[in-house]
Amino acid sequence: EKMELSGHVTSLPLWSLLSQKGTIIICFVLGSSLLWLLPSYVRLRHVPGPFLASLTNLPRLLWVYNNDAGDKHTVLHRKYGPLVRFGPNMLSVSAPSEIGTIYDIHGKFPKSDFYRVLSFYVKGNAIPGLFATQDRRIHNLLRRPIAGIYSMTNLMSYEPMIDSTIHCFFEQLDQRFVQTSQVCELDVWLQLFAFDVIGSITFSKRLGFLEQGRDIDRIMENSWRYFRVAAVISQMPWLDYIWTKNPILQRLRKAKTNPIVAFASARRKERAIEAEKGSDVIDTDNEKGVQRLKNKDFLTRFLEVESRDPATPPWAVSAWSTSNITAGSDTTAILLRTIFYNLLKHPHSLAKLRQEIDITPGLDTELVTWTQSLTLPYLGACIKEAGRVHPPLGLPYERVVPPEGATICGQRIPGGTVVGMSPWATHRDYDTFGTDSDLWRPERWIEANESKRRQMENALLTFGAGNRSCIGKHISFLEISKLLPSLVRKFDVRLPLLFSFRLAILKSLE
Ligand code: HEM
Numbered sequence: 001e002k003m004e005l006s007g008h009v010t011s012l013p014l015w016s017l018l019s020q021k022g023t024i025i026i027c028f029v030l031g032s033s034l035l036w037l038l039p040s041y042v043r044l045r046h047v048p049g050p051f052l053a054s055l056t057n058l059p060r061l062l063w064v065y066n067n068d069a070g071d072k073h074t075v076l077h078r079k080y081g082p083l084v085r086f087g088p089n090m091l092s093v094s095a096p097s098e099i100g101t102i103y104d105i106h107g108k109f110p111k112s113d114f115y116r117v118l119s120f121y122v123k124g125n126a127i128p129g130l131f132a133t134q135d136r137r138i139h140n141l142l143r144r145p146i147a148g149i150y151s152m153t154n155l156m157s158y159e160p161m162i163d164s165t166i167h168c169f170f171e172q173l174d175q176r177f178v179q180t181s182q183v184c185e186l187d188v189w190l191q192l193f194a195f196d197v198i199g200s201i202t203f204s205k206r207l208g209f210l211e212q213g214r215d216i217d218r219i220m221e222n223s224w225r226y227f228r229v230a231a232v233i234s235q236m237p238w239l240d241y242i243w244t245k246n247p248i249l250q251r252l253r254k255a256k257t258n259p260i261v262a263f264a265s266a267r268r269k270e271r272a273i274e275a276e277k278g279s280d281v282i283d284t285d286n287e288k289g290v291q292r293l294k295n296k297d298f299l300t301r302f303l304e305v306e307s308r309d310p311a312t313p314p315w316a317v318s319a320w321s322t323s324n325i326t327a328g329s330d331t332t333a334i335l336l337r338t339i340f341y342n343l344l345k346h347p348h349s350l351a352k353l354r355q356e357i358d359i360t361p362g363l364d365t366e367l368v369t370w371t372q373s374l375t376l377p378y379l380g381a382c383i384k385e386a387g388r389v390h391p392p393l394g395l396p397y398e399r400v401v402p403p404e405g406a407t408i409c410g411q412r413i414p415g416g417t418v419v420g421m422s423p424w425a426t427h428r429d430y431d432t433f434g435t436d437s438d439l440w441r442p443e444r445w446i447e448a449n450e451s452k453r454r455q456m457e458n459a460l461l462t463f464g465a466g467n468r469s470c471i472g473k474h475i476s477f478l479e480i481s482k483l484l485p486s487l488v489r490k491f492d493v494r495l496p497l498l499f500s501f502r503l504a505i506l507k508s509l510e
Contacts, residue, residue, distance in 0.1 A: 040088040049085030057087040061235040070424035077425040083409040090418045094425035096459035103466030109399035113237035161200040186504040194333035202298040202324045203267040217259045264321040334392035342440045373481035381442035387462030388427045396420025423461035
């Protein structure tokens with residue numbers, strides 16, 4: 001009897017347990033979800049990709065959350081081809097031939113809402129920034145007047161400030177690690193260096209990370225936390241309205257100013273006071289006595305632009321100075337870490353670099369100069385290879401297809417679709433970089449003939465492309481090209497016996 005009863009109960013259909021009202025509600029929710037999802041599913045159904053990704057952005061959010069988005073993107077492109085559906089309205093592209101279309105010099109494809117998530121807020125209000133703005137007019141207003149300040153021709157004027165920071169870095173390494181035989185957390189120190197260099201070239205004032213040997217005002221920690229959350233949320237930008245940029249929550253939360261913004265505005269106030277006093281602006285913090293008037297820092301140049309051009313909005317100087325730190329410090333630190341990680345992991349590369357430095361004539365100055373660094377081809381190859389295997393900005397740089405639509409990888413893509421090139425996947429394109437593209441091999445840049453080298457260079461997205469490409473690319477090259485050979489020449493850097501790639505043993509070679 002019991003058996004019969006239980007058999008009878010389990011054979012009842014589930015819906016019969018629900019009331020009629022419940023069934024209607026469930027049918028309504030399922031039906032309207034289907035009606036809502038169907039048009040967006042159909043719109044891009046001709047593009048291959050994981051089925052779930054055609055219905056929701058959740059998979060791509062989870063790839064970022066799980067810290068393996070770069071590898072995941074590469075695997076998906078290898079499986080589905082150069083054009084893959086990553087979300088209901090988001091396509092990822094890995095074919096280098098499409099770079100010129102998506103990132104054209106006129107900015108026909110504007111930045112997507114991915115970038116709204118990356119905007120900075122001060123006391124609850126968004127401040128327009130050169131990197132994150134989606135508005136073409138604001139972008140022109142911010143980029144045009146200062147582009148020349150970052151150009152190759154101005155580059156050497158920043159060398160004295162970088163030299164002074166490298167001196168400070170080496171002094172600290174010597175005192176704290178060489179003299180004491182302590183193991184150095186090289187990854188942390190490279191980040192401290194990158195933050196202080198940006199402070200010194202932007203304000204003639206280091207942020208003080210190196211002298212103190214630690215993060216100050218939790219700037220590095222905040223930056224890490226911020227990007228850790230923002231990267232995940234950027235995959236579903238509407239989430240940002242619920243949490244970070246929710247006007248109700250913002251009113252309830254204590255309004256906080258980002259410490260980087262606070263640092264930049266304090267430097268600007270100092271400068272205004274100095275100008276009032278008419279002081280000869282010699283930086284007292286800088287033990288090498290670099291004169292700001294002679295070797296103008298970025299702030300001096302930004303203020304000159306402001307006073308020259310009445311169209312400059314009042315918030316521009318702050319936006320420019322802040323974007324130097326936010327866009328230029330962590331990125332450079334990541335590239336430096338990638339280079340050292342790979343040099344230590346591949347000792348033959350480190351030996352080759354050291355040999356190049358030893359045999360190149362004229363490298364007898366205390367620090368390697370920018371001009372000297374240009375005579376070191378293996379150094380250049382290591383920098384390019386690091387940006388290729390581990391691009392510091394690892395997620396697709398998202399853009400919106402203009403209303404008239406576009407042809408991408410031979411497929412017609414409707415206007416309004418978000419497309420982005422995954423630098424990780426593009427940099428592993430077999431046709432361009434070879435079937436060993438997953439491996440660290442700086443030699444590929446030296447062995448290639450002129451046309452192959454140009455093909456590979458044109459496929460690099462490390463610094464972006466088109467009208468929104470990195471404005472600070474040369475500054476970054478300058479920092480790295482000076483620090484790397486100078487450090488390798490001065491110190492013997494090795495992994496400790498129980499090795500972790502975050503740690504290094506330093507010995508003086510002089
Ligand atoms: C290794 C170091 C660096 C890397 C890998 C890097 C990478 C990038 C990339 C990929 C973009 C374009 C992003 C996009 O299209 O969405 C970009 C833009 C930008 N970068 Fe860099 N960057 C580096 C260093 C710097 C430095 C040192 C500065 C400033 C001193 C800087 C300032 C900027 C700014 C202001 C933008 C926005 C430009 C615009 O939209 O017009 N970056 N960077």
